[in-house]
Amino acid sequence: MTFPVVGMVGGGQLARMTHEAGIPLGIQFKLLSDTPQDSAAQVVSEVVIGDYRDLETLRAFAQGCDVITFDHEHVPTEHLRALEADGIPVRPGPDALVHAQDKGVMRARLLEIGVPCPRHRLVADPVDVARFAAEGEGFPVVLKTVRGGYDGKGVWVVRTVEEAAEPFRAGVPVLAEEKVDFVRELAANVVRSPHGQAVSYPVVESIQVDGVCDTVIAPAPGLSAELSAHAQELALKVAKELGVVGHLAVELFETRDGRVLVNELAMRPHNSGHWTQDGAITSQFANHVRAVLDLPLGDPRPRARWTVMANVLGGDYPDMYSAYLHCMARDPGLKIHMYGKDVKPGRKVGHVNTYGDDLADVRERASHAAGYLRGTITE
Numbered sequence: 001m002t003f004p005v006v007g008m009v010g011g012g013q014l015a016r017m018t019h020e021a022g023i024p025l026g027i028q029f030k031l032l033s034d035t036p037q038d039s040a041a042q043v044v045s046e047v048v049i050g051d052y053r054d055l056e057t058l059r060a061f062a063q064g065c066d067v068i069t070f071d072h073e074h075v076p077t078e079h080l081r082a083l084e085a086d087g088i089p090v091r092p093g094p095d096a097l098v099h100a101q102d103k104g105v106m107r108a109r110l111l112e113i114g115v116p117c118p119r120h121r122l123v124a125d126p127v128d129v130a131r132f133a134a135e136g137e138g139f140p141v142v143l144k145t146v147r148g149g150y151d152g153k154g155v156w157v158v159r160t161v162e163e164a165a166e167p168f169r170a171g172v173p174v175l176a177e178e179k180v181d182f183v184r185e186l187a188a189n190v191v192r193s194p195h196g197q198a199v200s201y202p203v204v205e206s207i208q209v210d211g212v213c214d215t216v217i218a219p220a221p222g223l224s225a226e227l228s229a230h231a232q233e234l235a236l237k238v239a240k241e242l243g244v245v246g247h248l249a250v251e252l253f254e255t256r257d258g259r260v261l262v263n264e265l266a267m268r269p270h271n272s273g274h275w276t277q278d279g280a281i282t283s284q285f286a287n288h289v290r291a292v293l294d295l296p297l298g299d300p301r302p303r304a305r306w307t308v309m310a311n312v313l314g315g316d317y318p319d320m321y322s323a324y325l326h327c328m329a330r331d332p333g334l335k336i337h338m339y340g341k342d343v344k345p346g347r348k349v350g351h352v353n354t355y356g357d358d359l360a361d362v363r364e365r366a367s368h369a370a371g372y373l374r375g376t377i378t379e
Contacts, residue, residue, distance in 0.1 A: 317375025
C-alpha cells in the first residue's frame, strides 16, 4: 500500500507537530530544514538540509513529494509559482500565501472583499508617517515592515516623527496603521480543503506579553455568541476569497465599541491553535494534513468546556526535564509539548495544555506548569 508524501518546507516546531499528526494516518513526511538540529529535523526520517530561498534546492526537494506545504510563509512567491508550473501541488498556493507574506497586499485585498481592518496606508518616510497620524487621531501609530515580521519583530509603536525613523533604516516598505483601542486580542482559526470544505474552531483569546503570545484561552471568555459567530464567518470568508488551502489563523482586535478588526493572517498551523492538540476532537495539525491532501476534514469541536495553552519560554533554568516530576505529580491532567530546542532566554521552547470545567483552575494549572518549567516558579 502506498501512502502520500507531504513535503514540509521549514524545520520548526510547527513542522514537528504537523508530522506528529500525520503519523497515525501513515502519512510520509519529507522535510526541508535549515540545519539538522531544527525542531522537526530531529524527528522526521527524511530530511534535506538546504536553503528554501534557492529555487533549484526547492525543485530537487519537491521530487517525490505529492504536495508541498510550509511551517512558515517566507518562501519567495516566484519560487512557488515555478513549482506549480512544474506540476507540483503547493498548498497554500502562492496566490493565497502572498497575503500572509506581504502586509500591504493583505490589507488591500481584505478591504476589497469588505473585511474590517484598522485604518492604514503605506508610508514613504517619517514625514509621511506624521501626515498619516494627522489624518486620524494623531500619534501614537503602529509601523510594520511589509514583509518578514513575527512575534513582535518588525513592529513599532511610535509617538513622534523622530521615533518613526527607525523602521525605515532597513530600506524595506513600511505600513502605517492606527493604534487600535482594543479590549483584547482574539484569533479565529479555520481550515479549508482544495474542494472548498471548511471547518472553524472556537474563537480564542490570545494574551500577549512583550509582543509574544503567552496564553491562549479557548473559547474566549465572555465573548458574545453574535461576535463569536461574526469572527468565525470573517475567517471563513477570508479563507474562501483568498483561496487558502490548509490552516488559516486570523488574528483579531476586539474593540471597545464591540467590533472585531483583522490584525494579521497566518497560513499555517498557529500558536493560537496549539490548544487543539488536547482540547479539540481534531487538532489544527491533523486538519492541516487532511486539508493539504484533500481528505475530509475532522471535527473541530472542543472536548472540554475550557482549554488553556501557555507557552513555555526559555529562562535561566535550562534543565526543564527535571521539572517534569513536579509538574506531572501536581497535575496528572497536564499535557506538555516540548520542541527539542536549546533553552535560551525568551525563546519559545514548548507549551502546555490544560483543560476542565473551571476556568480559573484551568488557567492556574497552565500558568503554574509553564512557570515551573521555565524556572520562575519553584514550588
